Amino acid sequence: MSKSPYILAIDQGTSSTRAALIDKNGTIVDIETLAFKQIYPENGWVEHDPEEIMETVLKTIKSVINRNKLSHGDIATCGITNQRETVVAWDKNTGKPFYNAIVWQDRRTQNICEKLVQEKQSELIQEKTGLVIDPYFSATKIQWLLEKISDHENLIVGTIDTWIIWNLSKQESHVTDITNASRTMLFNIKEDKWDDELLAIFKVPKKILPNVLSNKNDFGLIHKDIFGYEIPINGVIGDQQSASIGQLCLEKGMIKATYGTGCFVLINTGNKAIKSKNKLLTTVAYQLDHKKNFAIEGSIFNAGTVIQWLRDELNLFNHVDEIENLISESKDDLTFIPAFTGLGAPYWSSDARGTIYGITRNTSKGDIVKAALKSICFQTKDLIESLKLDLGDNINSMVMRVDGGMSKNNWMMQFLADILDMKIERPINQETTIMGAAFIAGIKAEIFVDLEHIGDLWKSDRIFLPNMDSIVRDKMYLGWQRGIKNLISL
Numbered sequence: 001m002s003k004s005p006y007i008l009a010i011d012q013g014t015s016s017t018r019a020a021l022i023d024k025n026g027t028i029v030d031i032e033t034l035a036f037k038q039i040y041p042e043n044g045w046v047e048h049d050p051e052e053i054m055e056t057v058l059k060t061i062k063s064v065i066n067r068n069k070l071s072h073g074d075i076a077t078c079g080i081t082n083q084r085e086t087v088v089a090w091d092k093n094t095g096k097p098f099y100n101a102i103v104w105q106d107r108r109t110q111n112i113c114e115k116l117v118q119e120k121q122s123e124l125i126q127e128k129t130g131l132v133i134d135p136y137f138s139a140t141k142i143q144w145l146l147e148k149i150s151d152h153e154n155l156i157v158g159t160i161d162t163w164i165i166w167n168l169s170k171q172e173s174h175v176t177d178i179t180n181a182s183r184t185m186l187f188n189i190k191e192d193k194w195d196d197e198l199l200a201i202f203k204v205p206k207k208i209l210p211n212v213l214s215n216k217n218d219f220g221l222i223h224k225d226i227f228g229y230e231i232p233i234n235g236v237i238g239d240q241q242s243a244s245i246g247q248l249c250l251e252k253g254m255i256k257a258t259y260g261t262g263c264f265v266l267i268n269t270g271n272k273a274i275k276s277k278n279k280l281l282t283t284v285a286y287q288l289d290h291k292k293n294f295a296i297e298g299s300i301f302n303a304g305t306v307i308q309w310l311r312d313e314l315n316l317f318n319h320v321d322e323i324e325n326l327i328s329e330s331k332d333d334l335t336f337i338p339a340f341t342g343l344g345a346p347y348w349s350s351d352a353r354g355t356i357y358g359i360t361r362n363t364s365k366g367d368i369v370k371a372a373l374k375s376i377c378f379q380t381k382d383l384i385e386s387l388k389l390d391l392g393d394n395i396n397s398m399v400m401r402v403d404g405g406m407s408k409n410n411w412m413m414q415f416l417a418d419i420l421d422m423k424i425e426r427p428i429n430q431e432t433t434i435m436g437a438a439f440i441a442g443i444k445a446e447i448f449v450d451l452e453h454i455g456d457l458w459k460s461d462r463i464f465l466p467n468m469d470s471i472v473r474d475k476m477y478l479g480w481q482r483g484i485k486n487l488i489s490l
Contacts, residue, residue, distance in 0.1 A: 079441030130282025172222030246432030
């Protein structure tokens with residue numbers, strides 16, 4: 001007997017790939033996760049093996065299909081969300097990548113970016129794309145790849161969503177969605193098209209780029225040869241925009257912060273693209289049919305990676321569950337700036353590297369771990385302070401919804417509420433990124449009516465209220481700012 005149709009959702013992240021089954025009530029029925037290798041060829045370079053990524057996509061999907069004994073008709077639709085800005089170049093005939101995927105964290109194109117700034121292209125690029133010139137975005141990565149690859153005859157490129165869809169559709173769909181396109185630095189977010197002037201600046205031929213579609217659309221079919229039957233791909237969205245939808249931040253002024261590999265704060269600005277004057281990013285939040293919403297975003301390059309480093313490289317603990325005990329034993333205050341791959345917003349300092357200030361003979365493991373968690377909160381405050389300058393002080397009366405692995409740490413979330421002087425809400429369902437893609441695909445497949453009708457699916461797990469004296473808060477933040485200033489001036 002056939003089950004009620006499920007939504008298959010794929011979340012291809014920076015450190016792992018996940019596939020989930022979601023039912024008509026918006027409940028995750030099953031989920032599978034597979035990690036993959038991080039490749040660091042040189043200082044500041046980060047790569048992934050595109051073929052390994054596809055292996056993890058196929059394996060995770062097969063796991064949930066087999067475990068739940070699914071057959072034809074059991075999956076109504078597929079939604080995909082992905083690490084943004086990461087770029088793959090491949091041969092459209094053989095399907096073989098010409099090079100490893102260059103990851104969003106990668107800083108190898110810093111020289112290209114510096115040259116563009118010297119050529120006074122910053123204003124033009126921000127006006128058209130909402131972005132600042134930085135190696136973070138896809139355009140300079142594509143330019144670098146085109147310079148390194150000699151055979152351009154059959155070359156096509158795409159972000160990770162494009163690579164996955166092209167493979168799942170057996171080479172039939174070379175497409176992307178508007179949110180991923182808006183992070184390339186090649187897409188005009190006002191005119192909704194690949195911009196000829198930008199393509200000329202970065203020396204990128206338009207013919208190698210995918211077609212851009214709205215988030216709820218027909219992106220192609222998962223080929224019947226892969227799982228035995230066709231599955232339509234109906235929703236595609238970049239991971240941070242997906243998390244914003246999963247957090248149901250659908251109204252103007254709502255804020256979400258995701259604490260994953262990096263940290264990303266988005267505020268919904270409605271149908272208006274607001275240009276940041278404080279080094280934040282203007283980006284497309286989502287486009288469903290003809291309704292397009294924008295957001296202002298701040299990006300922190302290293303969040304979860306800091307905890308991984310403390311665990312795997314320094315061996316300060318074996319499991320994240322040990323962190324709160326370690327912190328309870330901390331006595332000294334350190335300033336830890338985890339600029340492993342430079343600093344993101346609002347500093348955009350590619351050359352900065354990680355630093356710890358204030359170490360003494362008495363410094364303990366707990367002191368270092370505590371300083372690491374506080375550093376993520378201080379960087380979030382940097383972003384909120386920039387948002388206030390862009391949008392006005394009334395932002396302080398707002399609520400921030402949080403998700404991602406680090407948001408499970410109660411001590412960190414309380415410190416975040418204290419240092420921001422904001423109410424922090426954590427949802428019961430932490431899988432907000434995967435849910436965003438599922439919601440969009442589910443609307444297209446008519447499992448859900450629209451985004452407004454799924455509002456009651458968001459439920460709070462815990463609320464953290466600020467409880468710190470303003471003098472203490474200001475003193476702590478001043479110490480953080482002093483550390484940043486020292487690092488950048490080195």
